[in-house]
Amino acid sequence: MGEDGAPAWPTSRQRVFRVINIAQGSSQGDFHSAQSLGVILGVRGGHARVAIPVGEARATVGDFVRIYAGSRRLIGMITEMETQGASGAAVPETAIASIDVMGEIVQDAQGRDHFRRGVSAHPAIGDAAGVATRQDLRLIHEGDADSATIGALHHDEAIPARISISDMLNKHFAVLGSTGVGKSSGVAVILNAVLDTAPNVRVFLLDGHNEFARCFGARANIVHPRNLKLPFWLFNFEEFVDVVYGGRPAVEEELEILSEHIPVAKGMYLAQRASQSDRFGLRKIDPRRAGFTVDTPVPYLLADLVNLIDERMGKLENRATRMHCHRLIARLEALRSDPRYGFMFENANVGGDTMAEILTHLFRLEPNGQPITVMQLAGLPTEVTDAVVCVVARMAFDFGLWSDGAAPMLFVCEEAHRYAPADRGAGFAPTRRALMRIAKEGRKYGVYLGLVTQRPGELDPTIISQCNTLFAMRLANERDQELLRSAVTDAVANLLDFIPSLGTREVVAFGEGLPLPTRLRFTELPAERLPRSETFRLEGWDEEVGAERGFVRQVVERWRGAAGGGRLVEDAAPAPESVAPPAKPTPVDVHSASARLDQLRAQILKRGPGAS
Numbered sequence: 124m125g126e127d128g129a130p131a132w133p134t135s136r137q138r139v140f141r142v143i144n145i146a147q148g149s150s151q152g153d154f155h156s157a158q159s160l161g162v163i164l165g166v167r168g169g170h171a172r173v174a175i176p177v178g179e180a181r182a183t184v185g186d187f188v189r190i191y192a193g194s195r196r197l198i199g200m201i202t203e204m205e206t207q208g209a210s211g212a213a214v215p216e217t218a219i220a221s222i223d224v225m226g227e228i229v230q231d232a233q234g235r236d237h238f239r240r241g242v243s244a245h246p247a248i249g250d251a252a253g254v255a256t257r258q259d260l261r262l263i264h265e266g267d268a269d270s271a272t273i274g275a276l277h278h279d280e281a282i283p284a285r286i287s288i289s290d291m292l293n294k295h296f297a298v299l300g301s302t303g304v305g306k307s308s309g310v311a312v313i314l315n316a317v318l319d320t321a322p323n324v325r326v327f328l329l330d331g332h333n334e335f336a337r338c339f340g341a342r343a344n345i346v347h348p349r350n351l352k353l354p355f356w357l358f359n360f361e362e363f364v365d366v367v368y369g370g371r372p373a374v375e376e377e378l379e380i381l382s383e384h385i386p387v388a389k390g391m392y393l394a395q396r397a398s399q400s401d402r403f404g405l406r407k408i409d410p411r412r413a414g415f416t417v418d419t420p421v422p423y424l425l426a427d428l429v430n431l432i433d434e435r436m437g438k439l440e441n442r443a444t445r446m447h448c449h450r451l452i453a454r455l456e457a458l459r460s461d462p463r464y465g466f467m468f469e470n471a472n473v474g475g476d477t478m479a480e481i482l483t484h485l486f487r488l489e490p491n492g493q494p495i496t497v498m499q500l501a502g503l504p505t506e507v508t509d510a511v512v513c514v515v516a517r518m519a520f521d522f523g524l525w526s527d528g529a530a531p532m533l534f535v536c537e538e539a540h541r542y543a544p545a546d547r548g549a550g551f552a553p554t555r556r557a558l559m560r561i562a563k564e565g566r567k568y569g570v571y572l573g574l575v576t577q578r579p580g581e582l583d584p585t586i587i588s589q590c591n592t593l594f595a596m597r598l599a600n601e602r603d604q605e606l607l608r609s610a611v612t613d614a615v616a617n618l619l620d621f622i623p624s625l626g627t628r629e630v631v632a633f634g635e636g637l638p639l640p641t642r643l644r645f646t647e648l649p650a651e652r653l654p655r656s657e658t659f660r661l662e663g664w665d666e667e668v669g670a671e672r673g674f675v676r677q678v679v680e681r682w683r684g685a686a687g688g689g690r691l692v693e694d695a696a697p698a699p700e701s702v703a704p705p706a707k708p709t710p711v712d713v714h715s716a717s718a719r720l721d722q723l724r725a726q727i728l729k730r731g732p733g734a735s
């Protein structure tokens with residue numbers, strides 16, 4: 124619509140070609156500083172065509188132009204360039220540029236120039252167009268107090284590329300690109316910008332390759348398999364079952380037994396606690412009528428569950444069902460004594476309602492200077508990774524829901540195609556569902572999603588379509604490029620043609636978080652802040668390490684521990700030789716040996732099934 128409320132489409136009179144000297148624009152203040160291109164030949168919707176005399180100015184696809192539309196300065200992007208030769212002429216005389224008009228520069232009450240998306244009037248035939256000046260680009264990317272710099276423009280390295288943090292978070296974002304193009308580093312840049320600009324936003328980052336620990340300095344709370352605490356009773360039924368059966372299909376009869384007894388075990392725990400705090404025995408709770416479901420996240424003792432199943436087994440005549448009970452108990456006992464599952468089953472028979480502390484710690488509800496959690500996943504048993512990711516994603520959403528969005532949180536998922544694959548038959552369905560809920564409803568409760576993937580074609584299209592701000596880096600795979608192109612407007616699709624040829628750190632970014640679709644280069648991270656995998660490298664193994672007796676003993680100890688054995692190694696160790704370390708390794712030894720073991724394990728796990 125025009126200023127007077129009338130449609131601003133060109134009238135038929137305007138459509139008559141008027142040759143207007145470009146110099147007409149010179150009355151418009153700084154127009155001279157813009158390199159002139161040509162005049163508007165035609166307008167259709169938000170698109171305009173400009174005739175450019177060949178050889179006069181250099182402009183190409185992706186360049187920004189400014190158009191003088193009466194008193195307005197419109198900003199557009201060249202989406203296509205073609206030549207139009209006069210018949211008979213060997214060299215074409217005129218180039219035709221197709222332009223998407225995307226925004227305009229307006230003045231505020233103080234007379235200061237501002238850029239805003241969308242236009243209030245359209246260009247008319249004959250209006251002059253020029254290459255956008257550095258000042259124009261600056262205005263476009265200036266942003267406001269809510270914006271943060273994440274890099275520099277491809278068009279002009281001197282101009283910072285800024286994103287609007289709240290716009291980006293509110294409608295979720297995704298970082299896409301082949302391996303090695305700088306996705307993880309880009310994520311580190313973006314998340315640091317979020318932390319700098321939105322101090323009340325908590326960040327939760329799923330770090331599949333243990334590479335982000337160093338990216339946020341002292342601001343990060345690092346959760347790794349050795350300090351993770353996620354009691355089994357926080358898992359809902361599907362998640363718990365996935366752990367019990369290691370991701371393999373469960374046995375129907377055993378499921379029935381579990382689903383019958385878990386609520387009772389929860390009731391027993393409540394009854395026990397109630398009777399402890401009730402000296403006069405006034406409150407009696409019937410465990411079978413406590414009103415818990417298999418999914419209620421309240422504590423119970425694993426021993427209670429096992430006892431219940433055991434009791435049931437004693438009463439049974441049917442041999443087959445007895446067998447199921449027996450197997451189930453064996454499964455539960457095996458998990459409880461497996462040190463790799465310590466993060467779930469430590470204190471399994473002691474109890475204690477630690478849910479509030481766990482939420483506070485994981486989701487930084489009392490940040491204490493550490494508003495971001497980096498959750499390292501390499502080193503967890505591969506069979507439980509899906510369930511663990513599911514639990515944290517579900518809890519992130521549920522906390523937002525039950526707290527009415529009191530603590531805004533950004534949930535960032537690397538290797539997202541693994542947890543929400545396009546193939547509905549692959550992956551762990553509840554994890555996809557948990558991520559989908561954040562994608563679809565999260566913003567209502569202040570839970571925002573950031574997805575990172577090297578295979579956008581393999582990521583659930585519904586989830587990715589909820590991500591409004593996209594950072595597209597180099598993508599080699601045709602199918603991945605197709606997917607991106609199908610999701611965007613023509614103007615952006617033209618920019619995406621650059622995708623296969625982008626360099627490291629280079630990105631085409633577009634969507635809510637940016638003023639205009641922008642080709643930019645992420646800020647360079649200092650070496651000590653680069654994401655770096657802590658996985659073990661071959662050259663890291665040297666004679667010295669091999670000779671560290673303490674190290675090898677640690678390996679054996681863990682090995683036996685994992686197989687359910689005790690700590691026999693220390694007792695059985697032969698007397699140390701002259702150069703050998705003492706039988707009880709010094710704290711330094713223990714630490715480095717332990718760290719090396721984690722590296723080693725991470726490497727082994729990477730080769731395991733489901734690793735990418």
Ligand SMILES: Nc1ncnc2c1ncn2[C@@H]1O[C@H](COP(=O)(O)OP(=O)(O)O)[C@@H](O)[C@H]1O
Nearest residue numbers: 301302303304305306307308628645646647648
């Ligand atoms: N923003 C950046 N600053 C400095 N170096 C970078 C940056 N982005 C990428 N690199 C270089 O490229 C390498 C690969 O980047 P990375 O973020 O790990 O890629 P991806 O996650 O896509 O596999 C890094 O190790 C680093 O050497």
Ligand SMILES: [Mg+2]
Nearest residue numbers: 303306307308
């Ligand atoms: Mg990476």
